[in-house]
Amino acid sequence: MRWIIFCKDELLVNVHGRLPEGEACPLPLEPWHHVFRLQAPGGEPYSALRLDTPMHLPGYTQTGLRQAYRLMDAEAYRLAGKARELLHWDAESKYCGVCGAPVKFETEISKRCPECGKELWPQLSTAVIVAVTRGDSLLMVQSRSFRHNFMGLVAGFVETGETLEQAVEREVMEETGICISDIRYFASQPWPFPCGLMVGFTARYASGDITLQRSELRSGGWYTPDAMPAVPGPMSIARRLIDHWLREQGRPDVIPTLKDF
Ligand SMILES: [Zn+2]
Incomplete structure (x- = not known):
């Protein structure tokens, strides 16, 4: 049994990204703690719980889920994300x-x-994210919510009564003032911050000039493979879309040199 233990929003892992293991919970449980049982098909069993007090377990530290991505194996990371969503839902x-x-x-x-x-x-809160291309350029924006100085892709929550494609079209128009065409599904990704689904699309520029929505965005514009800014880290679907576009441009050589956050 592997133990997914959150203290508030931080996960207990060791320096190698391993979760605590053993039949019994390595920390004392109280009667009010709900333990979720999780298991990937054919995989190991996991238990998940959330504590509201600081934890001390020799050899382990508390790490944010985003930071844990680089340390953990893919299945453990996915289940830790699922656990975080369930624990958030249970608390609320x-x-x-x-x-x-x-x-x-x-x-x-x-x-x-x-x-x-x-x-x-x-x-689930459903959000869309889109890689809009124009010739050899990609539309990239910097949200005011980004803590670091990197450029991402246009994204936003789906509203009631909307299809995913309509949400993509609306978000691009609201954030940048341009019209797009050829909206195509790319891939989706659970987004446990705190409880969401991110659906990725590609699209082509159709018309209009960029007019940024200043209340949401710090900056934005068209970027070519030779002038790439810092981009989101490999855990995000934004980065998968950017890498996919670079490969389509015949420029996979740029990917190893991307500065990511
Ligand atoms: Zn009732």
């Missing part, structure tokens, strides 16, 4: 939204209100 769904009664777990990933019967499931 203690009471029924209809009648206010405390709710109870019905399955590993659902709860039910014992008073009115309402079912509760984890709610």
